[in-house]
Amino acid sequence: MKRNVIITGTSTGVGFESAILFAKQNYRVYATMRNLKKADALQERITTExxxxxxxxxDVTDTQSIKKAVETVVAKDGQIDLLINNAGAGFAKTTEQATEEEIRWVTDVNYLGTVFCTQTVLPYMRQQKSGQIINITSVGGLVGQPFNELYCAAKFAIEGFAEGLATYVSPAFNIKISNVEPGGISTEFMATAIGKTAVDGKFATGEYLPIFEKYMAGNQQRANEGAEQVYQTGLEVAQVILNVAQNENPPLxxxxxxxxxxxxxxxxAADPDGTKLVKNITASFL
Structure with missing residues (x-):
């Protein structure tokens, strides 16, 4: 029987490439997205290949939508083998100039969506005493960066969530937890971030503007000097995700x-894959 996988955020980028790659590796793929009007490109690949x-x-911001999708998968297959929490969105703006609505949005999309999707699949994985959850976080989940503090905070939250969860659901119920942490990705991600968060085409105004301009100049310089080193394609990141999914003992x-x-x-440096810390915490508390 094929392993099945639910992947969130598959209309473009890493999610899109992951859906195709996993299907080619003999997984039964449930490719999910908030807006089905964006499904044409994926549907074309499904049909032609x-x-x-x-x-x-x-929609990862809607718990009823999550529940409905998960129940559909369980009704068809009777179980859930793998969840890839990929859905997310870039956000770059100063804390001072971000609106309350924007702060709640970036947290909902990038953190709470992962929590609620995980919460919804856990009962099924616990009952079957097996499963795997892979979260697509970011280097921004480990290192805070200028003008990205609200986005980084949401990704930091996923790191803590996964770390805590892994200390007991993995040993008790054989549910493997991993975070894949990309750097720059050459997809629509940053274009979406700019469109969503810029103020008159800028991420910052007033006294923040000179700092922002310096930040952007540095980004451009790094891109010019070595874009191939910084930016990965969605497919390259998808391959890393597949490797984690196929690893008998995947890293945190x-x-x-x-x-x-x-x-x-x-x-x-002290614990590159997080495995030592999880073992130590589990031993200390349990």
């Missing part, structure tokens, strides 16, 4: 490129 992918509607956390590894080195 004969892929075992079913597209479902799932893994960076998806050498650039990401180097970027986070000061935070991760």
């Amino acid at each position: 004969g892929l075992d992918i079913e597209i479902l509607e799932l 956390r893994i960076r998806s490129s050498q650039w990401a590894e180097d970027f986070c080195q000061l935070k991760t």
Whole structure:
């Protein structure tokens, strides 16, 4: 019997590439997205390549939508083998200039969506005494960055959530938890971030503007000097996710490129994959 997988945020980017890659590796894929009007590109690949992918509607900010999608999968297959919490959105703006609505939105999409999707699949995985949950976080979940503090905070929250969860659901119920932490990804991600968060085409105004301009100049310089080292394609990140899914003893956390590894080195040097810490915490408390 094929392992099945639910992937959130599959209309573009890493989620899109993951859905196709996992299907080609003989998984039964449930590719979910908030807006089914964006399903045309994936549906075309399904049709032309004969892929075992079913597209479902799932809005990670709506718990009823999550529940409906998960129940659909269970009704069809009787179990859930793998959840990939991929849905997320970039956000870059100063804390002072972000609105309450924006702060709640970036938290809902990038953190609470992961929590609620995980909460919904856990009873099924616990009952079957097996399962795997892979969260797509970011180097921003380990290292805070200018103008990205609200986004980073949401990704930091996923890191803590996964770390705590892994200390007891993994040994007790054989549910494996992992975070994949990409650096830059050459997809629509940043374009979406700019469209969602910029003020008159900028992330910052007033006294913050000179700092923002320096930040952007540095980004551009790094991109010009070595874009191929910083930015991965969605498919490259999807391959890392697949490797984690096929690992009998997957790490708690893994960076998806050498650039990401180097970027986070000061935070991760003592325990690069998080495995030591989880074992120590489990031994201390349980």
